[in-house]
Amino acid sequence: MSVIAQVRIPASSFELGRVLEMQGETTIELETLVPLGERAVPFFTVFEESREAFEENVRDHPSVQSIKIVTKHDDRTLYALKWTVSRDLLFEGLKKSRAQLLRGTGMASTWEFELRFRDHEGLSEFQEYCSDAHIPLEVGRIYNPTRPGSGPWYGLTPTQRNTLKTAVEGGYYSIPRKMSTQDLADTFDISDQAVTERLRRAIVTLVDNTLVAAMDDDEFEPVD
Numbered sequence: 001m002s003v004i005a006q007v008r009i010p011a012s013s014f015e016l017g018r019v020l021e022m023q024g025e026t027t028i029e030l031e032t033l034v035p036l037g038e039r040a041v042p043f044f045t046v047f048e049e050s051r052e053a054f055e056e057n058v059r060d061h062p063s064v065q066s067i068k069i070v071t072k073h074d075d076r077t078l079y080a081l082k083w084t085v086s087r088d089l090l091f092e093g094l095k096k097s098r099a100q101l102l103r104g105t106g107m108a109s110t111w112e113f114e115l116r117f118r119d120h121e122g123l124s125e126f127q128e129y130c131s132d133a134h135i136p137l138e139v140g141r142i143y144n145p146t147r148p149g150s151g152p153w154y155g156l157t158p159t160q161r162n163t164l165k166t167a168v169e170g171g172y173y174s175i176p177r178k179m180s181t182q183d184l185a186d187t188f189d190i191s192d193q194a195v196t197e198r199l200r201r202a203i204v205t206l207v208d209n210t211l212v213a214a215m216d217d218d219e220f221e222p223v224d
Helices: 015-019 051-059 089-096 120-132 158-169 181-187 192-218
Strands: 003-010 027-036 039-047 064-073 076-083 100-106 110-117 138-143
Touching: 003 120, 015 076, 015 089, 051 064, 089 120, 110 120, 120 138, 158 181, 158 192, 181 192
Parallel strands: none
Antiparallel strands: 003 110, 003 138, 027 039, 027 100, 039 076, 064 076, 100 110
Protein backbone atom coordinates (compact mmCIF):
# COMPACT_ATOMS: atom_id res chain seq x y z
CA MET A 1 0.00 0.00 0.00
CA SER A 2 1.24 3.49 -0.80
CA VAL A 3 2.39 5.81 1.97
CA ILE A 4 2.38 9.57 2.36
CA ALA A 5 5.27 11.33 4.07
CA GLN A 6 5.52 14.91 5.26
CA VAL A 7 9.11 16.13 4.93
CA ARG A 8 11.06 19.32 5.53
CA ILE A 9 14.04 20.38 3.41
CA PRO A 10 16.24 23.51 3.61
CA ALA A 11 15.45 25.86 0.73
CA SER A 12 19.15 26.22 -0.06
CA SER A 13 19.62 22.47 -0.62
CA PHE A 14 17.68 22.11 -3.89
CA GLU A 15 17.49 24.11 -7.11
CA LEU A 16 13.84 25.18 -7.02
CA GLY A 17 14.27 26.34 -3.43
CA ARG A 18 17.17 28.53 -4.53
CA VAL A 19 15.24 29.76 -7.58
CA LEU A 20 12.32 30.86 -5.42
CA GLU A 21 14.47 32.47 -2.77
CA MET A 22 12.41 34.72 -0.52
CA GLN A 23 12.90 37.27 2.18
CA GLY A 24 11.02 37.91 5.41
CA GLU A 25 7.65 36.28 6.09
CA THR A 26 6.68 35.60 2.48
CA THR A 27 5.13 32.17 1.81
CA ILE A 28 4.96 30.20 -1.43
CA GLU A 29 2.51 27.40 -2.08
CA LEU A 30 3.37 24.95 -4.84
CA GLU A 31 0.04 24.27 -6.54
CA THR A 32 1.13 21.62 -9.06
CA LEU A 33 4.08 20.49 -11.14
CA VAL A 34 3.40 19.78 -14.82
CA PRO A 35 6.00 17.70 -16.74
CA LEU A 36 6.76 18.97 -20.25
CA GLY A 37 9.41 16.82 -21.93
CA GLU A 38 12.73 17.51 -20.25
CA ARG A 39 11.22 20.37 -18.27
CA ALA A 40 8.76 20.62 -15.44
CA VAL A 41 6.57 23.69 -15.03
CA PRO A 42 5.62 24.46 -11.43
CA PHE A 43 2.55 26.55 -10.74
CA PHE A 44 2.87 28.33 -7.42
CA THR A 45 1.12 31.01 -5.40
CA VAL A 46 3.10 33.79 -3.78
CA PHE A 47 1.81 35.77 -0.83
CA GLU A 48 3.94 38.80 -1.46
CA GLU A 49 3.63 42.57 -1.28
CA SER A 50 6.95 43.31 -3.01
CA ARG A 51 5.99 41.23 -6.05
CA GLU A 52 8.17 43.09 -8.54
CA ALA A 53 11.37 42.48 -6.57
CA PHE A 54 10.50 38.79 -6.22
CA GLU A 55 9.89 38.42 -9.98
CA GLU A 56 13.16 40.18 -10.80
CA ASN A 57 15.15 37.89 -8.52
CA VAL A 58 13.57 34.78 -10.06
CA ARG A 59 14.15 35.94 -13.65
CA ASP A 60 17.85 36.50 -12.92
CA HIS A 61 18.39 32.88 -11.89
CA PRO A 62 20.33 30.86 -14.53
CA SER A 63 17.92 27.91 -14.32
CA VAL A 64 14.87 30.03 -15.16
CA GLN A 65 13.68 30.40 -18.73
CA SER A 66 10.60 32.48 -17.95
CA ILE A 67 8.10 33.33 -15.22
CA LYS A 68 4.54 34.33 -16.06
CA ILE A 69 1.59 35.54 -14.03
CA VAL A 70 -1.41 33.25 -14.45
CA THR A 71 -3.83 35.13 -12.21
CA LYS A 72 -3.93 37.61 -9.33
CA HIS A 73 -6.37 37.83 -6.46
CA ASP A 74 -6.10 40.18 -3.48
CA ASP A 75 -2.64 39.64 -1.94
CA ARG A 76 -1.78 36.44 -3.83
CA THR A 77 -0.39 35.84 -7.30
CA LEU A 78 -0.36 32.55 -9.21
CA TYR A 79 2.73 32.05 -11.39
CA ALA A 80 3.89 29.53 -13.98
CA LEU A 81 7.65 28.99 -14.06
CA LYS A 82 9.67 27.50 -16.91
CA TRP A 83 12.71 26.06 -15.24
CA THR A 84 15.31 23.38 -15.97
CA VAL A 85 14.28 20.53 -13.68
CA SER A 86 17.28 18.36 -14.65
CA ARG A 87 19.50 20.64 -12.57
CA ASP A 88 17.50 19.92 -9.42
CA LEU A 89 18.78 16.90 -7.49
CA LEU A 90 15.71 16.82 -5.25
CA PHE A 91 13.29 16.39 -8.14
CA GLU A 92 15.62 13.88 -9.76
CA GLY A 93 15.32 11.87 -6.53
CA LEU A 94 11.52 12.09 -6.64
CA LYS A 95 11.59 10.77 -10.19
CA LYS A 96 13.92 7.88 -9.36
CA SER A 97 11.87 6.81 -6.35
CA ARG A 98 8.62 7.13 -8.36
CA ALA A 99 7.18 9.63 -5.88
CA GLN A 100 4.23 11.95 -6.36
CA LEU A 101 4.37 15.50 -5.05
CA LEU A 102 1.05 16.30 -3.39
CA ARG A 103 1.79 19.63 -1.73
CA GLY A 104 4.65 22.04 -1.16
CA THR A 105 4.97 25.15 0.99
CA GLY A 106 8.06 27.33 0.91
CA MET A 107 9.29 29.85 3.44
CA ALA A 108 12.47 31.89 3.66
CA SER A 109 14.70 29.07 4.88
CA THR A 110 12.72 25.82 4.52
CA TRP A 111 10.25 23.98 2.32
CA GLU A 112 7.68 21.49 3.56
CA PHE A 113 6.44 18.82 1.16
CA GLU A 114 3.80 16.13 1.26
CA LEU A 115 5.04 13.22 -0.86
CA ARG A 116 3.32 10.03 -1.88
CA PHE A 117 5.31 6.83 -2.43
CA ARG A 118 4.19 3.50 -3.80
CA ASP A 119 5.27 1.77 -0.58
CA HIS A 120 7.65 2.11 2.37
CA GLU A 121 10.50 0.84 0.21
CA GLY A 122 10.01 3.80 -2.12
CA LEU A 123 10.25 6.19 0.83
CA SER A 124 13.40 4.44 2.09
CA GLU A 125 14.90 4.66 -1.39
CA PHE A 126 14.20 8.40 -1.47
CA GLN A 127 15.74 8.90 1.98
CA GLU A 128 18.85 7.02 0.89
CA TYR A 129 19.05 9.08 -2.30
CA CYS A 130 18.84 12.35 -0.34
CA SER A 131 21.56 11.15 2.02
CA ASP A 132 23.87 10.29 -0.88
CA ALA A 133 23.08 13.63 -2.58
CA HIS A 134 23.77 15.53 0.67
CA ILE A 135 20.23 16.89 0.79
CA PRO A 136 19.19 17.36 4.46
CA LEU A 137 15.83 15.64 4.87
CA GLU A 138 13.65 15.77 7.97
CA VAL A 139 10.83 13.23 7.80
CA GLY A 140 7.78 14.03 9.90
CA ARG A 141 4.45 12.24 9.81
CA ILE A 142 4.11 9.07 7.73
CA TYR A 143 0.69 7.55 7.07
CA ASN A 144 -1.26 5.36 4.68
CA PRO A 145 -3.65 7.19 2.34
CA THR A 146 -6.71 5.22 3.40
CA ARG A 147 -8.15 8.56 4.38
CA PRO A 148 -5.98 9.79 7.30
CA GLY A 149 -8.03 10.14 10.44
CA SER A 150 -10.63 7.60 9.36
CA GLY A 151 -9.51 5.32 12.21
CA PRO A 152 -10.03 1.55 12.56
CA TRP A 153 -13.71 1.83 11.56
CA TYR A 154 -13.06 3.61 8.23
CA GLY A 155 -14.59 6.87 9.42
CA LEU A 156 -17.93 5.37 10.51
CA THR A 157 -19.47 6.74 13.70
CA PRO A 158 -20.67 4.24 16.35
CA THR A 159 -24.29 4.98 15.37
CA GLN A 160 -23.57 4.44 11.67
CA ARG A 161 -21.73 1.18 12.40
CA ASN A 162 -24.55 -0.13 14.56
CA THR A 163 -27.24 0.82 12.04
CA LEU A 164 -25.38 -0.70 9.10
CA LYS A 165 -24.58 -3.87 11.06
CA THR A 166 -28.22 -4.24 12.14
CA ALA A 167 -29.42 -3.72 8.56
CA VAL A 168 -27.09 -6.40 7.17
CA GLU A 169 -27.73 -8.93 9.93
CA GLY A 170 -31.49 -8.28 9.87
CA GLY A 171 -31.75 -8.97 6.15
CA TYR A 172 -32.42 -5.40 5.00
CA TYR A 173 -30.22 -6.03 1.95
CA SER A 174 -31.35 -9.63 1.39
CA ILE A 175 -33.39 -10.75 -1.63
CA PRO A 176 -36.19 -11.00 -0.79
CA ARG A 177 -35.83 -8.34 1.89
CA LYS A 178 -36.35 -9.68 5.42
CA MET A 179 -36.40 -6.28 7.16
CA SER A 180 -38.23 -3.19 5.91
CA THR A 181 -37.07 0.41 6.21
CA GLN A 182 -39.78 0.97 8.82
CA ASP A 183 -38.62 -2.09 10.79
CA LEU A 184 -35.10 -0.71 10.85
CA ALA A 185 -36.34 2.76 11.80
CA ASP A 186 -38.42 1.32 14.65
CA THR A 187 -35.35 -0.49 15.99
CA PHE A 188 -33.61 2.86 16.51
CA ASP A 189 -36.77 4.85 17.28
CA ILE A 190 -36.29 7.23 14.37
CA SER A 191 -38.22 7.97 11.18
CA ASP A 192 -37.82 5.87 8.06
CA GLN A 193 -36.38 8.91 6.28
CA ALA A 194 -33.79 9.39 9.03
CA VAL A 195 -32.68 5.76 8.93
CA THR A 196 -32.40 5.89 5.13
CA GLU A 197 -30.23 8.99 5.34
CA ARG A 198 -28.09 7.42 8.07
CA LEU A 199 -27.48 4.35 5.90
CA ARG A 200 -26.69 6.53 2.92
CA ARG A 201 -24.06 8.50 4.84
CA ALA A 202 -22.58 5.32 6.29
CA ILE A 203 -22.26 3.65 2.90
CA VAL A 204 -20.73 6.75 1.28
CA THR A 205 -18.19 7.04 4.10
CA LEU A 206 -17.33 3.34 3.98
CA VAL A 207 -16.85 3.30 0.20
CA ASP A 208 -14.84 6.53 0.22
CA ASN A 209 -12.44 5.24 2.87
CA THR A 210 -11.99 1.78 1.35
CA LEU A 211 -12.77 1.31 -2.34
CA VAL A 212 -12.05 4.88 -3.45
CA ALA A 213 -8.80 5.01 -1.49
CA ALA A 214 -7.72 1.65 -2.93
CA MET A 215 -8.54 2.83 -6.47
CA ASP A 216 -6.46 5.94 -5.84
CA ASP A 217 -3.54 3.63 -5.08
CA ASP A 218 -4.06 1.79 -8.39
CA GLU A 219 -4.06 5.10 -10.25
CA PHE A 220 -0.83 6.27 -8.60
CA GLU A 221 1.22 8.36 -11.01
CA PRO A 222 4.85 9.26 -10.30
CA VAL A 223 6.54 12.58 -11.06
CA ASP A 224 8.15 12.52 -14.54
